[in-house]
Amino acid sequence: MNKSFTFIFTFLCSVSIFAQNLQSPSTFLGYDIGTKFSRHHQVVDYFEHVESQFPQQVKLEQYGETNERRPLMLAYISSEENMKNLEQIRENNLKNAGILEGTSTTNDIAIVWLSYNVHGNEASSTEASMLTIFKLLTENAAYLKNTVVIIDPCINPDGRDRYVNWYNETANVPYDIDQQASEHSEPWPGGRPNHYLFDLNRDWAWATQVETQARLKVYNKWMPHIHVDFHEQGINEPYYFAPAAEPFHEIISDWQRDFQTQIGKNHAKYFDAEGWLYFTRERFDLLYPSYGDTYPTYMGAIGMTYEQGGHGRAGLGILNDEGDELTLVDRLTHHTVSGLSTVEISSKNAKQLNTEFGKYFDNSKLLYKSYVLHGDQDKIKSLTQLLDQHEITYGYAQGGKVTGFNYSSSKQGQLNTTQKDLVVSTNQPKGKMVKVLFEPNTKLSDSLTYDITAWSLPYAYGLDAIASKSIITMVNKTFSGYLIELPDTNATAYVLEWDNMMDAQFLADLLKQNIKVRFTEKPFIAQDKTYKRGSLIIVRGDNNKIEDFDNKISKTASKHNRAPKAILSGFSTSGPDFGSPDIKLVNPPKIAMLSGDYTSSLSYGALWHFFEQQLHYPVTSINTENLSRTNLSKYNVLIMPNGYYGGFLNENLTEKIKTWIQAGGKLIAIDGALNSFAGKEGFGLKRNVADSTQEEKQNKTIKYADRERDNTKNLITGAVFKTDVDNTHPMAFGYDDHYFTLKLGSSSYSLLENGYNVAYLGDNPKNVSGYAGQQALKKLDNSLIFGEQRMGSGSIIYMVDNVMFRSFWENGKLFFVNSIFFVNNNLVEL
Numbered sequence: 001m002n003k004s005f006t007f008i009f010t011f012l013c014s015v016s017i018f019a020q021n022l023q024s025p026s027t028f029l030g031y032d033i034g035t036k037f038s039r040h041h042q043v044v045d046y047f048e049h050v051e052s053q054f055p056q057q058v059k060l061e062q063y064g065e066t067n068e069r070r071p072l073m074l075a076y077i078s079s080e081e082n083m084k085n086l087e088q089i090r091e092n093n094l095k096n097a098g099i100l101e102g103t104s105t106t107n108d109i110a111i112v113w114l115s116y117n118v119h120g121n122e123a124s125s126t127e128a129s130m131l132t133i134f135k136l137l138t139e140n141a142a143y144l145k146n147t148v149v150i151i152d153p154c155i156n157p158d159g160r161d162r163y164v165n166w167y168n169e170t171a172n173v174p175y176d177i178d179q180q181a182s183e184h185s186e187p188w189p190g191g192r193p194n195h196y197l198f199d200l201n202r203d204w205a206w207a208t209q210v211e212t213q214a215r216l217k218v219y220n221k222w223m224p225h226i227h228v229d230f231h232e233q234g235i236n237e238p239y240y241f242a243p244a245a246e247p248f249h250e251i252i253s254d255w256q257r258d259f260q261t262q263i264g265k266n267h268a269k270y271f272d273a274e275g276w277l278y279f280t281r282e283r284f285d286l287l288y289p290s291y292g293d294t295y296p297t298y299m300g301a302i303g304m305t306y307e308q309g310g311h312g313r314a315g316l317g318i319l320n321d322e323g324d325e326l327t328l329v330d331r332l333t334h335h336t337v338s339g340l341s342t343v344e345i346s347s348k349n350a351k352q353l354n355t356e357f358g359k360y361f362d363n364s365k366l367l368y369k370s371y372v373l374h375g376d377q378d379k380i381k382s383l384t385q386l387l388d389q390h391e392i393t394y395g396y397a398q399g400g401k402v403t404g405f406n407y408s409s410s411k412q413g414q415l416n417t418t419q420k421d422l423v424v425s426t427n428q429p430k431g432k433m434v435k436v437l438f439e440p441n442t443k444l445s446d447s448l449t450y451d452i453t454a455w456s457l458p459y460a461y462g463l464d465a466i467a468s469k470s471i472i473t474m475v476n477k478t479f480s481g482y483l484i485e486l487p488d489t490n491a492t493a494y495v496l497e498w499d500n501m502m503d504a505q506f507l508a509d510l511l512k513q514n515i516k517v518r519f520t521e522k523p524f525i526a527q528d529k530t531y532k533r534g535s536l537i538i539v540r541g542d543n544n545k546i547e548d549f550d551n552k553i554s555k556t557a558s559k560h561n562r563a564p565k566a567i568l569s570g571f572s573t574s575g576p577d578f579g580s581p582d583i584k585l586v587n588p589p590k591i592a593m594l595s596g597d598y599t600s601s602l603s604y605g606a607l608w609h610f611f612e613q614q615l616h617y618p619v620t621s622i623n624t625e626n627l628s629r630t631n632l633s634k635y636n637v638l639i640m641p642n643g644y645y646g647g648f649l650n651e652n653l654t655e656k657i658k659t660w661i662q663a664g665g666k667l668i669a670i671d672g673a674l675n676s677f678a679g680k681e682g683f684g685l686k687r688n689v690a691d692s693t694q695e696e697k698q699n700k701t702i703k704y705a706d707r708e709r710d711n712t713k714n715l716i717t718g719a720v721f722k723t724d725v726d727n728t729h730p731m732a733f734g735y736d737d738h739y740f741t742l743k744l745g746s747s748s749y750s751l752l753e754n755g756y757n758v759a760y761l762g763d764n765p766k767n768v769s770g771y772a773g774q775q776a777l778k779k780l781d782n783s784l785i786f787g788e789q790r791m792g793s794g795s796i797i798y799m800v801d802n803v804m805f806r807s808f809w810e811n812g813k814l815f816f817v818n819s820i821f822f823v824n825n826n827l828v829e830l
């Protein structure tokens, strides 16, 4: 044996030994994959094992951490050659899209991003991610020659482990296929959402959650050509894959449609061979921009949802209604096949994917070239923070007139701009996403949709806006913050206007420091400035016991970037003086909120997140199960999130709540919670019923096949309405005469006869954006949006529209804050 032969022989052996050391998921985990649910840390361990065995072909990256401190991981997988040039491939791709300057040099590598388990209890897909990476490196390694695969094994680790831990605690051994077994019935809130009970598959565009925020940073660095979001649906459903259902957003290109079909046909080949059933082109549409399929689509990718039958009900095995046993093994196998088939077809079309991806970023044909936004500087600031997360660029107006579609009047109009006005142009690589997020009205090719049909950001942020067909020149500017002229030890009081969430955070912080704060119910003038209703007044005389008072105010002001004014005398130029009964002390509320069964976990979660992460004010959660034995007199405010309280609020509990309100409690009922009080004695809330006798007659002859479509006339699928606002009422302090509300459904209540109608719809209301059926519109005539009714010393606050929905309707949040701090702000000790 000569030397060189020995060398080659040893080399070959080491390669094969090397590869043999890569364990399959089953070997590594110590059980056949799919026979147990793997906890998240085991999945991370497996991916680390794969990286350690294939360091030249696999790179792991931790891109973030969940609220419960689990790691968010990505694996980059490709050929050795590509992995050496990974950074260059990434940059080339951004150049191809015009996001990075320079010409792209290679254009034949496909970038495929596979995201698993966004819904924590759709748990088969994370199992599939392990088998998929294993197969990509072994039997399907050929695909990697011209493909970079990015695998996110679990987008929602907190939700997944909530599900898996519960299942492991609960299930029988061997598993029970009986649908009625407790292992098939998850308790509230279930594993679907993240820690704060947000649906991460509704959060891509609003980026309210840490998982989304971390993901968008890497997503924008890569901008993949293909993105797949793996899901599960009910146990009786087969498999769903692309092409998606109508409506498609008009921005979606012919190529994006065509390639979805090609992908679907490739999957069909494998599914047909095995005799697995599937469906396409139904149910899952491409419109609402905050999904794991639409968001990537609007960023130029082929974005898709794949759905396996299974879900939180299925466990390790279940007998479905057709008498078939559906197992976790089946479910993860299907997701593995569709994942690999996606990589295969992408690899086969790598060159064309690159070419077409590049073309997507030509935005020259968009109707509106610029959106100009005018209004409160803090609201503009918070909108720019959202744009930063999407790496959408913006600037500020130079001054001068701008004409175009006016959002407030829904007509052509003009705006005299100043340098404070924000300009967002579609003349940038992400111009199509700008269009999707800003355009006043999304074009609907079909009114049967899976989600809301309106989300236009100027309405959501409460800003006036013009959509202009010309490119408006803009200047760069960094937001310098406010000039804070504190402390001033001569001040009688510090005064701050009340306009937005930042002011609310400032107030919450002061209250937590036991600083007494007043607010005005009437406008006043002091030192030549008019202060509107709701302005905060921090009087020195109220705070004698606070050590280092001026410095504390000053520090808190800079922390929240607020610039309260030092006022030297309590004698106002006009309007109430600081000692007037119209200037009231904020009674720091002790807040309780219902959670658990009968509440909507999404609504509860959004409120929980609001208190903990946005307002930073304490709230006590009380399980509905314990309400009957809860001592309510410890709290001034009780929040009932959206929910289904029908089977819960019996006579005794209703009486208990009423007695507490009469003694001075404040109940805030949101959305579905209103159902429990409508028409009940003592509550002035009445349901609106449209006169539909005429319609009923016609309905009888509607054909079976047309029923579903016919029903859309009764629906509102998330539409924006312009409401009238009584901003003399404390619930509306900080608002103008009008407020654009996002209506999520068609429930409607009459105006309060013995109460305050704070925001409402008048005669013949019309949706300014989104879909509302004719019948549903009729019902909205003169209906309540927000109101307050007094009951004894206390109040009940009705919020028909849920301002916390997915936490993105920024301009609605102050109604909620006002309800807590200002409305019926009596000082009754309960």
Ligand SMILES: [Zn+2]
Pocket (backbone or CB within 6 Å): 119, 122, 201, 230, 231, 232
């Ligand atoms: Zn799902």
